[in-house]
Amino acid sequence: MPTTISDSTKVALTKGARNQRTLRGVLNGAVGIVAALALIPIGYLLVRASQKPLGETAQLLFRPKTLEVLATTSALVAGVVITTVVMGVAMATGLHFVRLPFRRLLIIPAVLPLAIPSYVFTYTWIALIPQFSGFFAAGFILSITTLPYVILATLSGLRTVDTSQIEVARSLGLTPIQTFRRVVFPQVKGHISAGALLAALYTISDFGAVSLLNVETLTVTIQNMYKASYDRSAAAVISFVLIAFSTVVVLADERIKKQTPDGNAIKAYSAKNTLINNGWLKSSVIGAIALYAFNAVVIPFYVLISRFLSNQVAIDWADLLTAAISTVSVAALGALIALVISAPLGIVLSGPSTRIGTIAQRIITVGHGLPGVVIGLAVVSIGSKLGALYQTTFLLAFAYALLFLAKSVASMSTSLSRVPNSVKDVASTLGQWMVIKRVVAPIAAPGIGLGTVLVFLTAMKELPATLMLRPTGFETLATQIWSSASINRFNEAAPYALILVLIAALPTFLISRPDKADRSYIQETINGIQRGGADK
Amino acid sequence: MPIKKKSLVKVVVVALFATLLAGCSSNSDQASDVTELTVYSGRSEEFIAPFFTQWEAQSGIKLNIRYGDSAELAAQILEEGSNSPADLFLSQDAGSLGAVAEAGLFTQLSDEVASAIPAQYVAANRNWVGVTGRARVFAYAPDRVKTLPLSVADLTKSEYKNQVGIAPTNASFQAFVTALIENKGADFAKSWLKALQANGVKIYPKNSAIVEAIDKGEISIGLVNHYYIWEVSEGLGRDINVKNGFFAAGDIGNLINVSGAGVLASSKKYAASEDLINFLTSATTQAKFVSDTHEYALIPGTAAPAGVPALDQIGAPSVDLSSLKNIKTTQDLLVEVGLL
Numbered sequence: 019m020p021t022t023i024s025d026s027t028k029v030a031l032t033k034g035a036r037n038q039r040t041l042r043g044v045l046n047g048a049v050g051i052v053a054a055l056a057l058i059p060i061g062y063l064l065v066r067a068s069q070k071p072l073g074e075t076a077q078l079l080f081r082p083k084t085l086e087v088l089a090t091t092s093a094l095v096a097g098v099v100i101t102t103v104v105m106g107v108a109m110a111t112g113l114h115f116v117r118l119p120f121r122r123l124l125i126i127p128a129v130l131p132l133a134i135p136s137y138v139f140t141y142t143w144i145a146l147i148p149q150f151s152g153f154f155a156a157g158f159i160l161s162i163t164t165l166p167y168v169i170l171a172t173l174s175g176l177r178t179v180d181t182s183q184i185e186v187a188r189s190l191g192l193t194p195i196q197t198f199r200r201v202v203f204p205q206v207k208g209h210i211s212a213g214a215l216l217a218a219l220y221t222i223s224d225f226g227a228v229s230l231l232n233v234e235t236l237t238v239t240i241q242n243m244y245k246a247s248y249d250r251s252a253a254a255v256i257s258f259v260l261i262a263f264s265t266v267v268v269l270a271d272e273r274i275k276k277q278t279p280d281g282n283a284i285k286a287y288s289a290k291n292t293l294i295n296n297g298w299l300k301s302s303v304i305g306a307i308a309l310y311a312f313n314a315v316v317i318p319f320y321v322l323i324s325r326f327l328s329n330q331v332a333i334d335w336a337d338l339l340t341a342a343i344s345t346v347s348v349a350a351l352g353a354l355i356a357l358v359i360s361a362p363l364g365i366v367l368s369g370p371s372t373r374i375g376t377i378a379q380r381i382i383t384v385g386h387g388l389p390g391v392v393i394g395l396a397v398v399s400i401g402s403k404l405g406a407l408y409q410t411t412f413l414l415a416f417a418y419a420l421l422f423l424a425k426s427v428a429s430m431s432t433s434l435s436r437v438p439n440s441v442k443d444v445a446s447t448l449g450q451w452m453v454i455k456r457v458v459a460p461i462a463a464p465g466i467g468l469g470t471v472l473v474f475l476t477a478m479k480e481l482p483a484t485l486m487l488r489p490t491g492f493e494t495l496a497t498q499i500w501s502s503a504s505i506n507r508f509n510e511a512a513p514y515a516l517i518l519v520l521i522a523a524l525p526t527f528l529i530s531r532p533d534k535a536d537r538s539y540i541q542e543t544i545n546g547i548q549r550g551g552a553d554k
Numbered sequence: 555m556p557i558k559k560k561s562l563v564k565v566v567v568v569a570l571f572a573t574l575l576a577g578c579s580s581n582s583d584q585a586s587d588v589t590e591l592t593v594y595s596g597r598s599e600e601f602i603a604p605f606f607t608q609w610e611a612q613s614g615i616k617l618n619i620r621y622g623d624s625a626e627l628a629a630q631i632l633e634e635g636s637n638s639p640a641d642l643f644l645s646q647d648a649g650s651l652g653a654v655a656e657a658g659l660f661t662q663l664s665d666e667v668a669s670a671i672p673a674q675y676v677a678a679n680r681n682w683v684g685v686t687g688r689a690r691v692f693a694y695a696p697d698r699v700k701t702l703p704l705s706v707a708d709l710t711k712s713e714y715k716n717q718v719g720i721a722p723t724n725a726s727f728q729a730f731v732t733a734l735i736e737n738k739g740a741d742f743a744k745s746w747l748k749a750l751q752a753n754g755v756k757i758y759p760k761n762s763a764i765v766e767a768i769d770k771g772e773i774s775i776g777l778v779n780h781y782y783i784w785e786v787s788e789g790l791g792r793d794i795n796v797k798n799g800f801f802a803a804g805d806i807g808n809l810i811n812v813s814g815a816g817v818l819a820s821s822k823k824y825a826a827s828e829d830l831i832n833f834l835t836s837a838t839t840q841a842k843f844v845s846d847t848h849e850y851a852l853i854p855g856t857a858a859p860a861g862v863p864a865l866d867q868i869g870a871p872s873v874d875l876s877s878l879k880n881i882k883t884t885q886d887l888l889v890e891v892g893l894l
Contacts, residue, residue: 081890082892083889083892086892149770149772229759230759232757232758232759242723242894243894244629249885250629252889395630395633398630398634402633402634402635402638402639403637405637408637485622485626486622486626486630490592490619490639491618491620497621501598501600502600504598504623507789508789509791
C-alpha cells in the first residue's frame with residue numbers, strides 16, 4: 019500500500035509532536051513553579067500554626083469568640099452577596115433589556131466605583147456622617163464597593179443569552195418577569211454566581227472598611243492577633259478558619275456553575291428584538307443607577323473635593339507627585355510580574371482540563387481569599403532572608419502579583435481559549451513561536467493586556483501588604499492616605515485619595531468603554547473566573 | 555490598538571526605572587563610615603518627622619524611615635529576626651519595645667546614652683530608653699458625666715453602664731492592663747474586664763476613635779492617653795466636647811507609659827543610633843516634644859504640656875515599665891475574655 023504521507027511530512031509531524039511534548043513539559047513545570055509560589059502564604063501559615071500546641075489550637079478554634087466572629091463574617095458576606103445580587107442583577111437586566119436613552123453611557127457610573135478602594139469609601143462616609151459605624155454600615159460600604167463585580171458579571175452573562183428563547187417565551191404569553199425567571203435566569207446563574215463570588219471574597223479579605231466601622235470579621239481578628247498580641251501562631255490558626263470559610267464559598271459557587279447549561283451550544287443573539295420599551299421600567303432603571311451613582315460616585319467625590327478645597331495645610335505637591343509615581347510604577351511592575359507568572363497556567367487552563375491545571379488553580383483560588391497582611395508577613399518571613407532583595411519595589415510588586423494572581427490567570431486563560439483549536443493544531447506542526455507571534459498573540463493580546471490592567475488597578479489600592487513590604491521611605495498614595503487618616507487628618511488625606519481615584523478611574527474607564535461594551539474584557543476576565551478562578 | 559500598546563510600554567518603562575531608583579536608594583550602605591541609618595518608627599510621620607529632619611541636618615546622616623503602627627512594626631521585626639534592616643526602633647509604647655526586647659533582638663545601651671532620663675523610664679537591662687511620657691487618663695464629656703470616677707474599678711458601676719469606651723487592640727490599653735495585672739493580680743484584672751463587659755463597655759479600634767465617640771455622644775467616658783483630645787481636635791479643626799480626667803492619686807488608671815527607642819542587636823551602626831537617641835532625649839528636643847506633640851518630657855525640670863498637671867503631680871502609680879513587657883499574659887487574658 020503506497021504511503022500517502024511523504025517522508026518529509028512525517029519528519030515534520032514527529033518533530034511537531036516532540037516539540038509539543040517538550041512544550042507541554044515546560045508548561046507543566048512552569049505551572050508547578052507558579053503553584054509553589056502561590057503556596058508560599060499557605061506554607062507560611064502552616065509553619066506558624068504548627069508552632070502552637072495542639073491543645074491551645076483547639077481552644078482557640080472553639081472559643082466562643084471565634085464562633086462569634088465567624089458568624090459575623092458569614093452574616094456580612096451573606097448580606098453583601100444578597101444585596102449585590104439583587105441590586106446588581108436588577109440593574110444589569112435593566113441595562114440589557116430596557117430601551118434606555120444613552121444606554122451604554124449608563125454603564126459607566128455602574129462601573130466607576132470599581133476604582134474606589136473600600137477604605138476611601140469608608141473615610142468619605144464617616145466624614146459626611148460621623149455616626150456612621152457598625153455592621154449595617156459595613157454591609158452598605160462593602161455592597162457599594164463590590165456591586166460593579168455583580169453588574170459586570172451579569173451583563174456579560176446576559177450577552178450570551180439565547181434571545182430566540184426569549185421571543186418564544188414572549189409569544190407564549192409569558193410576562194417579562196416570568197420570562198426572566200424561566201428563560202434568562204437559568205442561563206446567567208453561573209455568571210451571577212461568579213460576580214457574587216468576587217463580592218464574597220472581597221468582603222472576607224477586606225480590612226479597611228470593617229476595621230474603620232468597628233466590625234470584627236475574621237480578617238480583623240487575624241490582623242489584631244499579629245498587631246496587638248504579636249501572636250503569629252494564633253493569627254495563623256484563625257487564618258485557617260478563614261481559608262475554610264473561603265473554600266465553602268468557592269465550593270458553593272462551583273456547585274451553582276455546574277447547574278448552568280453548556281455555554282458552547284449554538285445560540286441566537288439579537289438584543290434589538292428583545293428590548294423593552296416601557297416608561298415605568300425606564301425610569302426605575304435610570305433611578306436605580308442614579309441612586310447608586312449618587313452613593314458610590316457623587317458622595318465620595320463631593321467629600322474628597324470639599325475636603326481638598328478646605329484643606330488648611332498646604333499640599334506638598336512634590337510628595338503627592340512622588341507618591342503617585344511610586345504607586346503607578348510599583349503597581350505596573352506587579353501587574354507585569356502577574357502577567358509573566360500567570361502565562362503558563364493561563365495557557366494550560368485554556369486547553370483541555372488537566373490535573374495540574376486544576377490543582378494549581380484551586381491553590382490560587384484559596385490563597386486569594388487571604389487578607390493582605392497574611393501575604394505580607396509570609397513575604398516578610400521569607401524575603402528578610404533574601405538580603406538585598408528585601409524591601410525593594412521588586413519584592414513588593416511580587417507580593418502584588420501573588421495577591422492578584424487569580425485575576426491575571428483568569429483573563430489569560432479566557433483570552434487564550436478564544437484562539438481556535440485549529441490554530442493550535444497548526445502550531446504543533448509549524449514553528450511554535452512564529453504561530454504564537456503571528457496568530458495567537460494578536461487574538462489574545464487585548465484581553466491579556468486589559469486583564470493586566472485589572473491587576474494594576476487592584477494593586478494600586480492595596481494597603482496592608484504595601485505597609486509591610488515597601489522599601490523603607492517609599493510611600494504610595496495608599497500609605498499616605500493611611501498615614502494621614504491614622505491620626506485623623508482626613509483633610510490632608512483628601513488630595514492623595516482624590517489622585518488615587520482619578521488615576522484608577524482611567525483604566526476603569528478603558529475597560530468599560532461604552533463603544534466596546536459588548537466585548538469588554540473585564541467581563542471576559544469574569545468569565546474566566548467563572549470557569550474556576552477567583553478574584554478580589 | 556497602537557495607542558494602547560505605546561502607553562503600556564511607557565508604563566513598563568516608568569515602572570522599571572522607578573524600581574532601579576528605589577533599589578539604589580534603599581540598599582547602598584556597606585561603607586565603614588555611616589551615611590545612612592534605618593529607623594522603624596511607630597510614631598507617626600506628622601509628629602516626628604521634624605525631629606528627624608533636625609537630626610539629619612546636624613549629624614549629616616541620612617535617615618531611611620519606615621513609618622507604621624508600633625505593634626505591627628514590632629511584629630515585622632520579630633518576623634525579620636536577625637535579618638532586620640532596621641538600626642533603631644522608635645515605638646509609641648513600652649509594650650512593643652518589650653516584645654522586641656523579649657525576643658532578644660535589642661542590644662544593651664551604654665550608660666552614657668540618655669543618661670538624663672530617670673531610671674523608672676528605662677528598661678532595667680537598658681535594652682531601650684523612654685523618650686516621651688504619656689499619661690493614661692479618662693477622657694469624658696463634662697456635661698454628661700455627673701460623678702467623676704476615682705478609680706478604674708468605678709467604671710464597672712451601673713452609673714457608667716453602656717457609657718465607657720476602651721480600645722483593647724491598642725498597645726497603650728494593653729500596657730495599662732499589664733500594669734493592672736502586675737499590681738493587682740490576674741484574677742482582679744480578669745474580673746474587672748468581665749465586669750466592664752457586663753457593664754456594656756464599647757469597643758473601639760483606637761484611642762482617637764474613643765475621643766471622637768465621646769464628642770459625638772456615642773459614649774461619655776473612655777480610657778485613653780492624655781494627648782488625644784488635642785490630636786482629635788486638631789484633626790477636626792474645631793473644639794471638642796471632651797476633657798481629660800485623672801483618677802485618685804496612686805490609681806493604676808493614672809499609669810505613665812512612655813514612647814521609647816532601642817537599637818537592634820543586628821545593627822552595625824551602633825554609634826550613630828546612640829547619637830540619635832541622645833538627640834531625642836536632649837533638653838531642647840524634650841521641650842520641643844512638650845510644645846509640639848503635647849507629650850510629657852521625661853527629663854526632670856521640663857514644663858508639662860498646657861492644661862495637664864506636671865508628671866510628678868499626676869499621682870501616677872509606681873509601676874516598673876520593664877514589667878510591661880509581660881504582654882503575653884495580658885493578651886492571653888484579653889483573648890480569654892474575648893476582647894481580642
